Amino acid sequence: MANTALPSRASLAARLDDLPFTRRHFRLLGGSGLGWALDAMDVGLISFILAALTQQWDLTKGEAGWIASVGFIGMALGATLGGLLADRFGRRQVFALTLLIYGIATGASALVGGIAALLVLRFLVGLGLGAELPVASTYVSEFAPARIRGRLIVILEAFWALGWTAAALVAFFVIPASENGWRWAFALGAIPAAYALIVRWGLPESPRWLASKGRIAEADRIVATFEADAGIVQSPAIRKEPESRPIAVTARARVTTLWNREFRVRTLSLWVVWLCVNFSYYGAFIWIPSILVDAGFDLVRSFGFTLIITLAQLPGYAVAAWLIEVWGRRTTLSVFLVGSAVSAVFFGTASTEGAIIASGMALSFFNLGAWGALYAVTPEIYPTSLRGTGAGWAAGVGRIASIIAPLLVPVLLIAGGAPLLFVVFGACFVVAAAAAWGLQDRGGIALDDR
Numbered sequence: 001m002a003n004t005a006l007p008s009r010a011s012l013a014a015r016l017d018d019l020p021f022t023r024r025h026f027r028l029l030g031g032s033g034l035g036w037a038l039d040a041m042d043v044g045l046i047s048f049i050l051a052a053l054t055q056q057w058d059l060t061k062g063e064a065g066w067i068a069s070v071g072f073i074g075m076a077l078g079a080t081l082g083g084l085l086a087d088r089f090g091r092r093q094v095f096a097l098t099l100l101i102y103g104i105a106t107g108a109s110a111l112v113g114g115i116a117a118l119l120v121l122r123f124l125v126g127l128g129l130g131a132e133l134p135v136a137s138t139y140v141s142e143f144a145p146a147r148i149r150g151r152l153i154v155i156l157e158a159f160w161a162l163g164w165t166a167a168a169l170v171a172f173f174v175i176p177a178s179e180n181g182w183r184w185a186f187a188l189g190a191i192p193a194a195y196a197l198i199v200r201w202g203l204p205e206s207p208r209w210l211a212s213k214g215r216i217a218e219a220d221r222i223v224a225t226f227e228a229d230a231g232i233v234q235s236p237a238i239r240k241e242p243e244s245r246p247i248a249v250t251a252r253a254r255v256t257t258l259w260n261r262e263f264r265v266r267t268l269s270l271w272v273v274w275l276c277v278n279f280s281y282y283g284a285f286i287w288i289p290s291i292l293v294d295a296g297f298d299l300v301r302s303f304g305f306t307l308i309i310t311l312a313q314l315p316g317y318a319v320a321a322w323l324i325e326v327w328g329r330r331t332t333l334s335v336f337l338v339g340s341a342v343s344a345v346f347f348g349t350a351s352t353e354g355a356i357i358a359s360g361m362a363l364s365f366f367n368l369g370a371w372g373a374l375y376a377v378t379p380e381i382y383p384t385s386l387r388g389t390g391a392g393w394a395a396g397v398g399r400i401a402s403i404i405a406p407l408l409v410p411v412l413l414i415a416g417g418a419p420l421l422f423v424v425f426g427a428c429f430v431v432a433a434a435a436a437w438g439l440q441d442r443g444g445i446a447l448d449d450r
Contacts, residue, residue: 007220012211015223017146017446022229028143029152031203032136033159035099035195039129040163041170042106042189044285044310046071046122048171048303049182051289056179061410063115068286068406070119074126076399082131083138083392084251087385091139091206095132096199102128107190110183130399134378134391141379142208142387143226146446149380150329154321154372161313161368168307171289176300208447212384254389258382266381267390269438273374274398276432277337280344280425281367283405288360291418305357312361313368320369324376328443333373334436339366341429348422370432381440383448 007015019025050064059067078098086094105124112118137153144152170188175181207219227233258267288309292302316336323332343363350356382390412421 007216012207012216012219012223013446015227016143016207019145019226019232020230021145021148022226024226024229025143025145025152028203029140029156031199032095032140033156035095035132035199036136036156037159037163037166038099038189038191038195039102039132040160041167042102042125042129042163043071044164044167045170045185045189047286048167048175048289048306049185050286051293051302052175052182054290054293056182057115059115061413062407064290065407065410067115067118067122068282069403071122071126071129072282072399072402072406074123074128075130076126076396076403078127078130078132078396079134079392079399080396081392082135083388083390083395084254085131086135086138086388086392087209087254088251091135091142091209091388092199092203093205094135095139095203098128098132098135099195099199100128100193102126102132103190103193103195107187107193109189110186130395131392133375134395135388137375138379138388138391139206141376142206142384142447147444148325149447150324150373150376150443151321153376153379154317154324157368157372157375158314158317158321160371161310161317164310164313165307168303168310172300172303172307176303208384251389254386255393257386258390258393263382263386263390265438266440267394269435270378270381270390270394271397272435273333273432273439274394275401276428276435277367277370277374278398279401279405280340280428280432281371282402283409284344284347284363284367284422284425286406287409291413292356294413295418305353305360308357309360309364312364316365316367316369317372319365320372324373325443329373329377329380329441330436330439333370333377333439334433336366336370336373337429337433337436340370341426341433343367344422344426344429348419348425367429370429377439377441380442380445380447387447 046068050059050067053059053067054064082094082098102125105121105128109118109121109125112121137156140156141149141153170185174184174188178184204222204225205218207222210216210219210222257263289302289306292305297305320332320336327335340363343359343366346359347356347363350359378394379387379391409421412424
């Protein structure tokens with residue numbers, strides 16, 4: 001029997017891009033998205049738990065800020081390491097491991113009796129969470145057909161709104177119900193630990209990553225299952241095509257290559273956007289429940305307002321998912337960032353309940369739509385051998401701002417109250433909108449497999 005030549009990386013990539021959206025894509029998007037939603041639920045819960053613990057433990061603003069920031073320190077480290085590990089060991093393996101780490105640490109947080117133990121566990125939570133997000137977006141982008149890749153990543157990001165909404169519902173019904181309500185909220189965060197096992201065994205590895213490691217036969221089998229689901233039959237004899245060499249093969253080379261002549265402008269622009277968006281988003285949304293309590297609203301009412309504001313995230317994602325394939329990545333990202341800036345200023349100066357809710361919903365709509373566009377563009381601007389590293393380092397650098405933001409918020413509130421605080425957030429959104437134009441827009445273009 002004659003030997004059948006294995007396909008090249010280029011032909012595998014073309015086959016992935018030519019696929020219609022299948023049930024396997026839906027399963028992969030849903031499986032990854034559920035993990036994303038559980039991440040959001042954890043981040044959202046801490047914003048509500050902080051408001052409750054500030055009252056129960058008589059925390060200062062500085063102590064509450066450290067509880068929030070230590071998780072982001074873990075996220076910064078997790079994002080940079082997670083991207084490197086995903087390029088070395090695979091997307092699926094790292095995805096499952098990160099869910100396991102932060103799920104267990106979140107569940108253990110329900111048992112703490114003081115600040116010190118909570119700080120340690122929040123760091124571990126951040127370590128897992130920080131690694132998971134860029135790995136998940138890279139993973140889904142490598143399966144998505146080129147013509148709808150941006151839209152699918154925004155839909156993946158939309159699961160964040162579902163998770164944050166779940167956190168707001170838990171906060172509204174569970175946390176105020178008893179003195180230990182915040183412990184029950186943490187216990188619910190242990191769900192991802194069980195889900196990690198489903199991810200590990202239920203989802204395939206990225207064929208693009210497998211092919212970049214020379215595991216062509218494995219990659220071919222996975223692509224073939226997607227083709228079979230779509231009713232596509234490939235010829236058994238596939239022409240062997242010339243292969244391009246990976247642009248970087250070691251962890252050190254991957255990091256340094258981010259700053260070579262080809263990538264330095266897009267890397268700098270991407271890092272600026274991530275820094276500014278992280279600072280404004282986490283500075284605002286981690287503190288909104290506490291700011292409303294300080295404004296004179298009781299805990300239940302504050303949580304109710306935040307729940308309404310959170311619901312506006314879903315239409316924000318929906319509009320961004322449509323526009324990103326119509327306007328393109330950069331235009332969509334920039335417009336939503338400008339909308340975030342205007343909304344932030346209005347929210348900071350709102351004085352009536354109606355104005356607070358309306359401006360908060362606008363901020364939620366535009367800010368989360370911008371997040372969707374940012375996660376879509378990030379993995380696209382690097383080749384396969386750099387994709388996890390590039391996305392991970394951008395997220396890791398961005399987490400520096402999310403570390404600083406919760407600590408700086410109390411200082412800004414003392415200096416000028418909510419108006420000054422949200423003007424600063426608005427200015428950061430404007431800087432991010434300008435930096436977005438330094439990114440490459442690769443909508444509908446095949447991912448580079450170098």
